[in-house]
Amino acid sequence: MQHTLRELLEQNLIENHDAERIQALEQQRPFSLHWELKTLLYLGVILLNIGLGYLIYQNINHIGHVALITLIGGLCAICMAYSIRYRRPFSPGETESPTPYYDYILLLGCLLFLVLEGYVQYQYNLFGTRYGLATFIPMVLFFGLAYWLDNRGVLSLGITALASWVGITVAPQEILSKNDFNSGAIVYTGVALGAFLTIVPFLSERLNFKKHFSLTYLNFGVHIGMISCLAGMMALDREILFFPLLCMAVGFFLWYARTRGSFYFLTVAVIYGYIGFTYLLVNHTASWDFDFMFYLLYFFLSCAGVIYFLIHYKRFIKNKQP
Amino acid sequence: MTAYNPKWLDALRIREIVAAWRRNEWIDEPKWKNIEAAYPDQFYSPNLFVRIGLAFFSLILLSAAMGLMGLFFDPDSEIAFATFCLFVGVMALLFLEFWAIRSARHYGSGVDDMLLYFATGCIISGLCLPMPYQTDELVYYCVALPFLIAGSVRYLDRALSAAAFVCGLLILLKIALHVPGISIFLLPLTGILFSAAIYLFAREGQRRHAWRFWHRQLSLLEWMSIVTLYLSGNYWVVQQVASDALQMVDMPLPWFFWVLTFVLPIAYIWAGLQQKDRLMLDTGLGAIAGAVFTFRYYFHVLPWAWAAVIAGAVLFAGAYFSIRYLRSHKGRYTYAVEGDKIWLQELEEQLIEQTIASQNPPVPVKKDGFGGGQFGGGGAEGNF
Numbered sequence: 001m002q003h004t005l006r007e008l009l010e011q012n013l014i015e016n017h018d019a020e021r022i023q024a025l026e027q028q029r030p031f032s033l034h035w036e037l038k039t040l041l042y043l044g045v046i047l048l049n050i051g052l053g054y055l056i057y058q059n060i061n062h063i064g065h066v067a068l069i070t071l072i073g074g075l076c077a078i079c080m081a082y083s084i085r086y087r088r089p090f091s092p093g094e095t096e097s098p099t100p101y102y103d104y105i106l107l108l109g110c111l112l113f114l115v116l117e118g119y120v121q122y123q124y125n126l127f128g129t130r131y132g133l134a135t136f137i138p139m140v141l142f143f144g145l146a147y148w149l150d151n152r153g154v155l156s157l158g159i160t161a162l163a164s165w166v167g168i169t170v171a172p173q174e175i176l177s178k179n180d181f182n183s184g185a186i187v188y189t190g191v192a193l194g195a196f197l198t199i200v201p202f203l204s205e206r207l208n209f210k211k212h213f214s215l216t217y218l219n220f221g222v223h224i225g226m227i228s229c230l231a232g233m234m235a236l237d238r239e240i241l242f243f244p245l246l247c248m249a250v251g252f253f254l255w256y257a258r259t260r261g262s263f264y265f266l267t268v269a270v271i272y273g274y275i276g277f278t279y280l281l282v283n284h285t286a287s288w289d290f291d292f293m294f295y296l297l298y299f300f301l302s303c304a305g306v307i308y309f310l311i312h313y314k315r316f317i318k319n320k321q322p
Numbered sequence: 323m324t325a326y327n328p329k330w331l332d333a334l335r336i337r338e339i340v341a342a343w344r345r346n347e348w349i350d351e352p353k354w355k356n357i358e359a360a361y362p363d364q365f366y367s368p369n370l371f372v373r374i375g376l377a378f379f380s381l382i383l384l385s386a387a388m389g390l391m392g393l394f395f396d397p398d399s400e401i402a403f404a405t406f407c408l409f410v411g412v413m414a415l416l417f418l419e420f421w422a423i424r425s426a427r428h429y430g431s432g433v434d435d436m437l438l439y440f441a442t443g444c445i446i447s448g449l450c451l452p453m454p455y456q457t458d459e460l461v462y463y464c465v466a467l468p469f470l471i472a473g474s475v476r477y478l479d480r481a482l483s484a485a486a487f488v489c490g491l492l493i494l495l496k497i498a499l500h501v502p503g504i505s506i507f508l509l510p511l512t513g514i515l516f517s518a519a520i521y522l523f524a525r526e527g528q529r530r531h532a533w534r535f536w537h538r539q540l541s542l543l544e545w546m547s548i549v550t551l552y553l554s555g556n557y558w559v560v561q562q563v564a565s566d567a568l569q570m571v572d573m574p575l576p577w578f579f580w581v582l583t584f585v586l587p588i589a590y591i592w593a594g595l596q597q598k599d600r601l602m603l604d605t606g607l608g609a610i611a612g613a614v615f616t617f618r619y620y621f622h623v624l625p626w627a628w629a630a631v632i633a634g635a636v637l638f639a640g641a642y643f644s645i646r647y648l649r650s651h652k653g654r655y656t657y658a659v660e661g662d663k664i665w666l667q668e669l670e671e672q673l674i675e676q677t678i679a680s681q682n683p684p685v686p687v688k689k690d691g692f693g694g695g696q697f698g699g700g701g702a703e704g705n706f
Binding site: 001003004007008011013014018021022025029030031032033034036037038040041043044045046047048049050051052054055058100101104108263264266267268270271274292293296297299300303304306307310311313 | 335336339340343346348349353356357360366368369370371372374375376378379380382383385386387389390393426431433531534595598603604607625626627628629630631632633634635636637638639640641642644645648649652653654655656657658659
């Protein structure tokens with residue numbers, strides 16, 4: 001800091017009064033607790049949700065049971081009421097959170113709603129076997145709240161509910177562990193859902209309506225779509241259908257990365273495409289009894305090619321970002 | 323000392339400092355532009371996601387290259403294989419030094435990172451492989467340590483610095499473990515002294531202008547040393563070591579470690595707030611969680627669900643009122659966003675989106691004809 005100031009002064013890049021001012025400001029600059037406090041808020045929401053969600057099942061036959069349900073319901077209602085009371089006026093663009101804790105209170109309300117709904121279904125069998133309805137209600141609620149109150153966290157919850165509704169659990173960490181990719185129906189649904197989620201942002205951009213939700217939609221869309229394509233190739237053995245689909249998806253996201261300057265989608269598309277192509281190659285050459293060396297050479301050359309491509313993405317991506 | 327062009331490293335560093343001033347609007351735009359133009363660098367340092375992709379493909383490429391060379395040289399004995407590893411490691415290192423850094427000007431691109439890890443891994447394995455089977459782990463650590471230190475110093479790599487820290491700590495702990503009789507006292511003491519020494523070293527190092535290229539690594543070491551300092555005094559850690567490694571039923575001086583378990587986090591938070599030291603503060607907050615878990619491990623005062631509810635409520639309320647207070651009182655602390663925390667916030671947002679998404683909407687668990695005894699037919703009873 002001192003050295004930097006001195007050096008900049010020597011180079012005449014700043015003037016004496018700049019240096020004095022910066023030094024003074026640096027010394028009296030207050031210490032920001034923003035990140036710490038936000039993390040604590042988030043931890044608090046998660047702990048409350050986990051604890052209450054577990055307690056409600058644990059105490060089913062106890063006296064305090066009704067009190068507990070009332071407590072959860074009341075808390076949920078308070079959160080929702082707070083969110084609605086302090087909301088910003090609706091706008092098709094992005095709005096800033098009205099208060100620092102606003103997003104967290106809304107999130108807590110939504111999560112508690114899920115706890116409550118799951119419990120009501122469990123205990124009173126409210127929806128019977130119409131499980132679709134049980135995921136349909138939170139989906140509608142979350143999408144509604146996300147658009148109305150402009151909250152991307154709730155939008156993620158809504159997309160998750162949508163995916164459950166159409167038959168997939170889409171939490172990114174669980175997508176491989178919980179879903180049975182051997183069933184064709186789920187794979188086809190996944191591809192369709194991925195395509196749908198990818199289209200939504202373009203519609204909203206055209207209509208100029210909540211454009212800042214694009215990234216959330218695309219993030220779900222790219223992973224659901226590509227993993228479903230790969231699953232179709234590997235588990236269903238229908239490469240004829242799914243490999244071209246995968247290629248189309250990769251091509252699409254490369255185009256997106258190129259026009260929007262998004263490195264995230266560039267890398268993701270390249271990795272999925274590489275996995276798909278490698279699988280195809282290995283699977284189809286297995287019967288030809290190639291030498292081990294062939295595969296080593298393949299990996300060597302293909303990786304060199306991909307690395308070359310990624311390093312020279314600057315020629316490829318239009319909007320350069322620093 | 324460093325393999326990277328020091329002039330460009332300085333340029334990066336100065337631009338980073340001035341960019342923070344610019345974000346706070348402490349200097350005006352034309353001056354910022356001038357400074358930016360006066361300190362150019364020609365490093366190839368891509369975006370984080372591209373870096374991850376490049377590292378991923380570099381690892382496959384390097385493994386395939388090693389496989390191809392293996393087919394060519396066909397090392398058939400243990401010594402031959404060890405020599406082969408050394409050879410590959412040295413080749414990778416030369417490639418890193420002369421191609422990636424000097425000619426392609428990579429700096430934190432994923433390719434240079436992976437070349438460095440691959441080379442270090444190969445060289446260390448090459449040296450360790452020929453040793454007899456029953457060699458003490460200590461020897462392996464001692465072989466690895468100089469390479470880890472050299473790699474982290476020359477290539478400014480934080481992962482290697484962290485590995486060197488862990489390796490150094492393990493060497494001392496292993497030695498302490500072998501001292502008969504007093505090792506239970508020596509182990510925590512070693513941890514505490516090592517952490518304190520590294521802490522002082524890292525603090526002093528960050529004050530030195532001559533060591534400016536290593537400030538990031540030193541800052542990482544500083545953080546690791548406060549973490550290991552807490553762990554060395556934590557009751558649970560010491561008790562586990564005593565029972566697992568030393569087969570002791572009772573550990574000596576339990577009160578001493580209980581005091582450390584609870585006092586250290588508070589001391590960290592206090593010092594963090596006093597000194598405006600974010601590392602200390604955040605580690606202290608984490609250590610509070612550690613202290614709570616330690617306590618609950620030995621004393622089951624509350625069922626965990628209740629504990630979670632109460633802790634959640636306390637955290638939420640605490641943060642809520644702190645934010646309110648900070649927003650209405652101007653002083654040494656603020657809730658306003660600080661310019662230089664931007665990447666952490668982005669990471670946090672990414673993380674939060676992930677965790678929110680993993681909260682499933684209710685999955686109906688109750689099947690028809692649910693007759694399980696464990697709830698006593700809960701569904702049918704309505705006698706509240």
